[in-house]
Structure formats: C-alpha cells, structure tokens
Amino acid sequence: MTEVAITGMGLITPAGLDVASTWAGVLAGRSVAAPDPALAGLPVDVDCRVPGFDVDTEIGRRLAWRLDRYEQLAMAAARAAVADSGLDPKTWDGARVGVVLGTAIGGIGTFEREHRNLFDGGANEVSSLLIPMLGVNMAAGYVAIDHNARGPNFATATACASGATAIGVAMSLLRSGACDVVITGGAEASLTPTIVSSFAKMKALSRSGTSRPFDVSRDGFVIAEGAGVLVLERLADATARGARVWSRLRGHGATADAHHATTPHPDGIGAAAAIHTALADAGVLPDEVDHVNAHATSTPVGDVTEATTLRKIFGTRPVVTSTKGVTGHTLGASGAIEACLTALTLHHGVIPPTAGLTALDPAIDIDVARSARSANPEVAVSNSFGFGGQNAVLVLSKP
Amino acid sequence: MTITLEKVRAVLVASFGVAAEEVGPGVTLAELDVDSLALVEFALIAEKEFGVAIDEEEITKDFTLEDVVSLIAGKRAHV
Numbered sequence: 361m362t363e364v365a366i367t368g369m370g371l372i373t374p375a376g377l378d379v380a381s382t383w384a385g386v387l388a389g390r391s392v393a394a395p396d397p398a399l400a401g402l403p404v405d406v407d408c409r410v411p412g413f414d415v416d417t418e419i420g421r422r423l424a425w426r427l428d429r430y431e432q433l434a435m436a437a438a439r440a441a442v443a444d445s446g447l448d449p450k451t452w453d454g455a456r457v458g459v460v461l462g463t464a465i466g467g468i469g470t471f472e473r474e475h476r477n478l479f480d481g482g483a484n485e486v487s488s489l490l491i492p493m494l495g496v497n498m499a500a501g502y503v504a505i506d507h508n509a510r511g512p513n514f515a516t517a518t519a520c521a522s523g524a525t526a527i528g529v530a531m532s533l534l535r536s537g538a539c540d541v542v543i544t545g546g547a548e549a550s551l552t553p554t555i556v557s558s559f560a561k562m563k564a565l566s567r568s569g570t571s572r573p574f575d576v577s578r579d580g581f582v583i584a585e586g587a588g589v590l591v592l593e594r595l596a597d598a599t600a601r602g603a604r605v606w607s608r609l610r611g612h613g614a615t616a617d618a619h620h621a622t623t624p625h626p627d628g629i630g631a632a633a634a635i636h637t638a639l640a641d642a643g644v645l646p647d648e649v650d651h652v653n654a655h656a657t658s659t660p661v662g663d664v665t666e667a668t669t670l671r672k673i674f675g676t677r678p679v680v681t682s683t684k685g686v687t688g689h690t691l692g693a694s695g696a697i698e699a700c701l702t703a704l705t706l707h708h709g710v711i712p713p714t715a716g717l718t719a720l721d722p723a724i725d726i727d728v729a730r731s732a733r734s735a736n737p738e739v740a741v742s743n744s745f746g747f748g749g750q751n752a753v754l755v756l757s758k759p
Numbered sequence: 760m761t762i763t764l765e766k767v768r769a770v771l772v773a774s775f776g777v778a779a780e781e782v783g784p785g786v787t788l789a790e791l792d793v794d795s796l797a798l799v800e801f802a803l804i805a806e807k808e809f810g811v812a813i814d815e816e817e818i819t820k821d822f823t824l825e826d827v828v829s830l831i832a833g834k835r836a837h838v
Contacts, residue, residue: 421776422792488799 361643362535365598365759366606368445368591369700370437370545372418374408374584374687378440382697383704386686387732389715393569393582393688399553404560406569407551408584408688426489427502428467433587433693434499434547435506442507445591446603447541449507457509458539459500460530461589462522462546464692464746466496469552499547503589511539517692518614519746520655522546523588524695524754528612530592540597545589545696556583562622566658571689572716573656573682574663574728581657584688588696590703595759605759607703610739611642617749624662624745628669634751635673635741642755649678649755650737651711653702655745656682657689658716666743667724674726679737681729685715695744699754702742706758709736762809762832767824770804782824789820811835 371378374392375385392408399405415424418436427435442449470493477485492498497515504513512533516525523546530544559565566580598605615637617630624631639646652670656663670680683701690697705711711733720728739757768782777791793801798820802813811834818830
C-alpha cells in the first residue's frame with residue numbers, strides 16, 4: 361500500500377489566522393464564541409468568526425473582491441499550506457497536482473446579497489460574478505489557478521463531513537497514481553442570517569451560545585467559519601526530497617447511515633462502519649488507537665451517540681477530545697481543520713482539551729481530555745459526520 | 760459632470776480592488792485584472808455612476824483608461 365504524508369498545512373480559523381496561533385488557541389482551551397452584530401435580533405446571535413482576516417494582505421484586493429468569503433478563506437489557507445510544504449508551484453509539474461476541497465454550503469453570503477439585489481433592483485442589478493462566487497466547486501477552481509494545479513480538481517459535498525471526505529478522496533488520488541501532490545481540505549463561511557435562522561429553527565444551535573462537547577448541559581453547536589488545507593504527497597516522495605512530515609495519513613472510511621436527513625442512527629451503525637472501514641484501510645487495530653479527535657459538536661443526541669460508538673469500538677483506551685469547544689463548528693471545513701489539529705496532536709505529543717466541558721454527561725463512558733494532556737499518541741482517528749447521514753473517518757499516525 | 764480619469768479611477772479603486780497609484784491613462788483594464796466577467800460589472804457600475812449604458816460590444820479589456828474616459832464622455836455628449 362502506498363503511504364501518504366501530510367507535508368503542508370494551512371489554517372484560518374476562529375482560533376487564529378495560521379497553524380501556530382490556532383494550535384495555541386486550541387491548546388489553551390479558550391472558546392472564541394461571541395455575539396455577532398450580523399445576527400442581531402435572531403433567536404441565536406452567537407457564532408465564531410475568523411477575527412481580523414485581512415483580505416488585502418491575505419489575498420490581494422484585486423482578487424479578493426471577486427471571491428466569496430468561503431473562497432477567500434480557502435485561498436489563504438491553500439497558500440499557507442503550499443508554502444508550508446516547501447513545494448514550489450513555479451517548478452512543479454502542474455498536471456500532476458490535484459485539488460480537492462469540500463464545503464457544506466458554498467458562497468451563500470454572496471447569494472443572499474444578490475438575491476436581495478434582484479428583488480430590490482431587478483435582473484440588471486444581479487452581479488455577473490455571483491455564479492463563480494456561489495458554486496461549491498469554485499474554491500478548488502481558484503486554488504488551481506493560483507497554484508498552476510492542472511490535475512484532478514473538484515469539490516466534495518458531504519455536509520459537515522465535506523473536509524474529511526475531501527482528504528480521503530485526495531489520499532486515493534495519490535494511491536492510484538493519478539497525482540503526485542494533492543491540495544485538499546475544506547472551507548466554510550455560512551454565517552448568514554438565513555443559514556443561522558434555519559439551523560436555529562431545527563434546534564441544532566446552542567441557545568446558551570456555548571459549545572460544550574460531551575457536557576451534561578450541552579444544548580447544540582455554535583456555528584463557525586474557517587478553512588483548513590493540507591498538502592498531501594506519497595511518503596516516499598516526501599522523504600526523498602527531505603520534506604518535514606507532520607504526520608502520515610493512513611486510512612479513510614466513508615459510509616452512510618441511510619436512516620434520517622439530520623438525526624444520526626441511534627445505534628451509530630453508520631459511524632461505527634466508517635470507523636471500522638477507516639481502520640481496515642489503515643491496517644490498524646482498534647486497540648492501537650491512542651487518540652480520537654471526535655466530531656462531537658455539542659448537540660444532545662450527536663455527542664452521546666458518537667461517545668457510545670467509540671466506547672463499543674475502542675473501550676476507554678483512547679483519549680478523546682473535541683476541539684469544537686474552542687473553534688465552534690465550521691461545518692464543511694471542520695473535518696479538514698480537525699485533520700490538521702490531529703496531525704498537530706501527533707506531532708507535538710499533546711492532546712488538546714475539550715473546552716466548555718465541566719460536567720461529563722453520565723451517559724458517556726469514554727476518556728475525554730478536559731485539560732491538555734501530554735500523551736505522545738502514535739495513532740489517531742478523526743471523525744466527521746454530516747447531515748444526510750454521511751460519515752467520513754480518517755486515520756493518522758506519527759511519521 | 761465632466762468625465763475625467765479621476766472619476767473612473769475612483770470607481771476602479773472602490774469596486775475593483777485597484778490601488779489609486781496603479782491607475783494611469785495608458786493602463787489597460789486587463790492590466791488591472793478587469794477581465795470579461797469584471798467588465799460586465801464595470802458596465803453596470805458605470806451606468807449608475809455616469810448615467811450611460813455601455814454595451815458589451817463597445818468595450819474590451821484591452822481598453823486603456825483613456826479609451827474608457829473617451830467612450831463614456833462621447834456617450835454623455837449624445838444623451
């Protein structure tokens with residue numbers, strides 16, 4: 361089996377504008393949720409925005425005005441990831457470079473603005489740029505233009521698992537030999553009044569405005585925006601060029617619950633099957649797994665279902681964390697951001713705390729990290745579960 | 760209102776991410792990254808700002824800003 365390495369990472373998250381500051385924020389366990397003036401007057405008005413993202417410096421003004429914010433975040437994270445990898449797009453064979461990026465919703469902020477323009481001013485007021493700002497595929501398209509990446513190029517859409525699905529598919533492009541390098545991950549910027557209203561109405565969002573994964577008083581997730589992008593290569597190629605390897609990417613499991621549009625299967629059968637498939641793909645046994653970066657978004661049903669599934673498969677051995685206590689839930693970016701955080705956990709040998717957790721739900725019987733724990737894990741699992749019952753699980757290990 | 764390079768420059772700076780110092784009479788729209796899609800936006804904004812309709816066939820991204828000023832000024836003369 362072809363081994364795959366993570367050689368570059370870029371993070372633009374509510375916890376920080378780069379890998380180092382995001383990692384520091386996640387380790388410190390500080391929630392970044394705050395009231396958002398853009399949501400004033402709505403039933404839920406708290407979210408996690410990326411603070412201080414300056415498109416002029418990150419993207420350049422000439423390009424930024426024609427990108428939706430989800431594309432801006434993806435572009436900035438991709439540039440950081442490619443720079444971090446040490447690869448040079450000026451000299452690489454672009455035909456062998458793929459881009460696979462996920463998003464749950466795409467350029468919805470632009471759509472809402474242009475929709476208002478249509479009703480306020482008529483068809484002539486609708487921007488010709490709406491389509492390339494709206495499409496879920498366009499972040500991947502723009503990243504390709506930016507990096508002369510002419511290989512396979514597409515988006516993945518598995519709701520809140522989109523980022524993890526992208527990474528799993530990217531790995532397969534390296535294993536099959538279709539690509540030598542893949543830029544992959546996810547981006548999301550869906551903090552709009554319409555989206556937040558709908559999530560609030562389905563009671564998915566925390567009314568208390570606090571992300572408390574696995575806590576007995578959890579009452580929903582805090583919606584967030586952000587992007588995580590990784591550069592993947594075959595491990596042999598990375599080693600040959602002397603690249604720094606953050607971690608290995610070992611396995612991917614993808615399944616569907618085939619049960620309900622938004623509620624996970626009560627027995628967690630889809631999630632369990634995705635974990636087992638990912639472990640088999642990685643050639644890893646359950647009792648070799650030291651750490652799980654859980655999907656755990658802080659919803660009453662989702663967290664306990666995931667915890668019960670983890671307990672059945674792994675017992676109480678792995679140290680489990682949910683970094684969404686800090687970052688909130690970045691939807692289609694979350695799987696990619698958390699894959700990066702899992703790689704950082706392996707790299708640094710420190711498991712981040714689950715922020716917001718004060719009293720563990722008595723129905724949950726797994727080892728959840730309440731404070732940062734020096735544990736030196738060797739093998740880790742990162743879970744991502746999306747609406748539609750779409751599950752994506754990644755297995756990572758130390759280089 | 761007399762159409763001047765200053766007024767076209769203001770539009771490009773406000774809506775197209777261009778720095779004021781990049782805008783000279785001989786600079787083309789393409790050199791300012793105003794491509795075919797952006798040109799449609801430019802026509803829409805020009806209509807609002809200057810009160811003239813610009814058809815797609817009348818302007819290309821190879822127009823210099825001097826050409827743009829002449830086009831708009833010529834149209835206004837015939838309003």
